[in-house]
Amino acid sequence: MSELIDVALAKEKADLIVANGTLVNVYTGELLEETGVAVKGEYVAYVGPNWEGMVGADTVVIDAGGRFLVPGFIDAHAHVDNLYMVSEFVKYAVPGGTTTVITETSAVANAMGYAGVVAFVEVLKAQPIPMYALAPAMVPAYPDFESSSNLSNEEIEGILELPDVVGLGETYWPRVIQSDEDVLRRVAFARQLHKPVQGHSAGARSNKLAAYAAAGILSCHEPITADEAMERLRLGMHVMVRDGSMRRDLEAISSIKDRNIDLRRVVLVTDGLWPDDLLELGCVDFLVRKAIGLGFDPMKAIQMATINPAEHFHLDHLVGGIAPGKYANLLLVPDLREVKCDCVISKGRVVAEHGRMTVPVQADAYPEALLRTMHLPCKLVAGDFAVEAPDGPSKAQVRVMDIVGEMLVAEHHTMLPVVDGHLQADPTADIIKVATLNRYDGLGTRFVAFLRGFGLRSGAMASSVCWDTYNIVVAGAGDDDMAVATNRLAELQGGVVLCEEGRILEEIPLPIGGIISTLPTVDVRDRLLHIDQELVRLGCTLSNPFLTLQTLTFTGVPHLRLTERGLLDVRHRKLVGVVV
Template identity: 45%
Template sequence: MEDIKVLIQAALGKEKADLVIKGGNLVNVYSGELLEGYSISIKGDKIAFVGEDADHTIGEATRVIDASGKILVPGFIDGHFHAYVSFDELLKYSLPAGTTTIFVDLFDLTTVAGYEGAVALLDSVKGQPSKVFGMASFTYTPPSFLRQEGIPISGDEVDRLLQREDVVALGESLWTCVIDEHEEVIGSIVRATNRKKKLEGHASGAKGNKLVAFVASGMSSCHESIRVQEVLDRLRLGMHVMIREGAIRQDLEALSEIKDKKVDFRRLVLVSDGIDAEYLLNYGHMAHLVQKAIDLGFRPMEAIQMATLNVAEHFGLDNLVGGIAPGRYADILILPSLAKIDCEYVISNGQVVVEDKKPLVQTREHAYPESIMNSIRVPRNLLPRDFAVPAGGRKGKVTVRAMKLITEVITEECHVRLPIDHASILADVEQDILKASIIERLSGSGKIVSGFIQGIGLKSGACACSYSWELGSPVVVVGASDVDMARAVNRVVELQGGLVVFKDKEVMAEVPLPVGGLMTKGRLETAVEGFVKVKQALIHLGSTLTNPFLTLQTMPGTFLPFFRITLQGFADLKNQKLVDLIVE
């Protein structure tokens, strides 16, 4: 109550403002107008006054920023985010790029550490100079033929997360799990609906009656559109359509034709879907997305609304964020012009956090729990023989099923003839066939499943990674040599998470991923140097991939088509069944 009274008094000039931004041209995302010569008065972390004359709110202790000729814009919001960099480092680069609010999906740390992982991520953003809201998972379960024990978070724990004020939605639910009525997923939807939380959707490839059925479950958004028609289909069903432009997908250019359609843009949203260390250092965050939208022909007002008000309205938080108006959080950017999204000042929660493009506020370094920082549990050092693929008494050569890369993330089944030596099936670099293995890394069982993959291009060496898009994030390794594969995985375990390239008893390049085996922590430039060296090392070994980290991450991902290696065996996802490695 006292806070409301203070704002009322500040608006009337009875209490003086802490900060006044004077005489700028205000982008009013509510009316779509550019209001010239407007001023903004800030008291504490909220906006008290907006209008042409704020002199009555200025006192002796009030700081005044002259914004004459400048553009005043609401702080940008990323409405769908996955954390690949620890927030205490990420915000050092995200805030200067105008990002004052982030909605993060808690899936990634949840899948390796359950409820504790979700809470650890939420704890890491407390007291930081920007706002971060969570989206609770678990909203994905494997297909029924791959169903396994040990879903990392229970329904009751999901409900506990949904009761928190800083958790505003249920994280992206995979459409196939919803329409196939997976019990765990439907249960999470019911809990979120009962708590009046938004339901975020993942409708990649869904169309026709299946898309309609997905929306009928209550799904309110989708960030998986890759064609303009998919955008229109989803808009027409009442969904918010989130256009991705980040480290994983860059769909904005392909979908920019939507600007030429005669449709309302109020349910279009710009999101990153997550940014990794390289992207963050090279492009920053939301300012880059808005600038690119403008460069592609979106009107500046529309582009700004897609990164501010539209997102806030989707999550039902437009009374707090998304626009410059009395009572909202004081999240404001000062730009040189509407056409140039270059943040000269960034005000977040009423604080000037960037001035003359220079960060002023330090982020709070966060110490994650020991269990999160030591999440790679393998019972012993692995040996080359652990990656042997038994030939089952066969000799000479044998036909096997292999994963063939169609794109850098999509695999199909192919049949290849491979040699047998000492009762084991070997890789064949002449056919671009490498050994591919995944290792269970949470329970300490050390279970390993090994098969083959075509299309990576390595002629020697091995690459291992602790981050993968599957329940429990099993360690993934590919290689031309069992010896190098064992050493690469052992180095990942030693690091307690990482991306490692190994050849001939030597670590060629590595990037530690100590937070749950998923996220970088510490100096961003150091992580970027590591990723660059990993790419260079893989190119030196023969790889033709543009993003090898992404290829390894997605290798066991059973929500991607068409043929995958899993801890249960080899999955034919088109026909929904497990198949033998050897073709009889």
């Protein structure tokens, strides 16, 4: 601290000075020309015009030449805990200007338990930018109906106490307003630590939404319309406007800029990026550009990606703006509407220039035990995917999971034939089988159901990336291929596998906890694209089949969901069978 004081008083020389820039001051909303930023170590010591006396023989001086000095961007609701390594994410997010990340940990928590979350936090700390975690709120989300690497209250509280954990992750509203004892205990503990609780309030409104806010939930990333965003803002919540690979809601919500309201509680977030979007669009820089293109004032758009999230997470003493005492996280940007970075500085180091990293990034390191998390008792055979029929009739009425949107599944009833006492799928009528298997209990506990809308005429696809339990989900037109795909997935210790007539068409190994690949992001992207191409050939008509497959088990949204204990009627919170 004394070094920063001495540099600001020109008694000591700075390590780095960015001179002659136009400061984007997110605290006041001003653009301040002829500004210099003096850096000592990781921190800003001085901001202003009187920097020349801080230059010494060893001081690195970067002449901004009038370019804008923009605070490093913050992704305040990320999911960098599955598909690709954190180090791979950093390589592509940082050059665009994302210098701080706050990520959920629900995937590593469900897949790898307490040890996995602790290891993941250590991986975050090893990166060249500040990266923070949110403690998982519900592992699994609904323990009465599903299983994963279940975390106790004490384990979640232990995670919350870690210094680099800055809040409690997204907390589903039904369990909160039902006064679930475990959930309210975790919320109270987070509040005791002054760590904000993140929300997940899709479908909540009016009194239910107010009750949710009353419990201490401080943010939500689920609004999909301007009116939904306004309702949450009026309750004092931070609204995290999501525009990433799961959903793109910024355009639909953008009209809030015309409502003459204070935008200080509006935050731009990705909610997770798939490899293709990360590689082609970037990270938060893309959101800022899009917001400006939709008519937001550039200063407001930048504030929504810097100071607003920093204040929400009580990190504004470190990040969110360019000011003395903060981390030296700043971007050199020629055009404030294009927001393309010439140079990215994080913690006082130049970490990227002209779209490329300039510092090494350390590969993720995990304990060996977390590389072997597939605990199926034996190889599966076609008969393991048989569905017993009621005695007697040659046909039976069954419940079918009916895909009506990328992440929406309704309940459909239809008659299916019975052969040798087992219900038969009918791929010609777009009815195939889908199953989920518990990979944690060592028993391979499973449930097999029927699915409409996937479109497969042949083949099967299996994945150990499936919300929120990260068990195994497999969909297929034939039982033999379902067994082949699942067995190969187990051999890989997790992954995504597509097969047809016993032949593996493509696979993505995910050996870290069964959810994270060690491959370069480009390779993961290319393999996912190949899977999409092969699925089209096999008859699939979905726009995003991998997303649909992995969310068939997601019990956080209506209507009919797949668990290893049965089909879950989400609205009525009860398990139902296949046969009606």
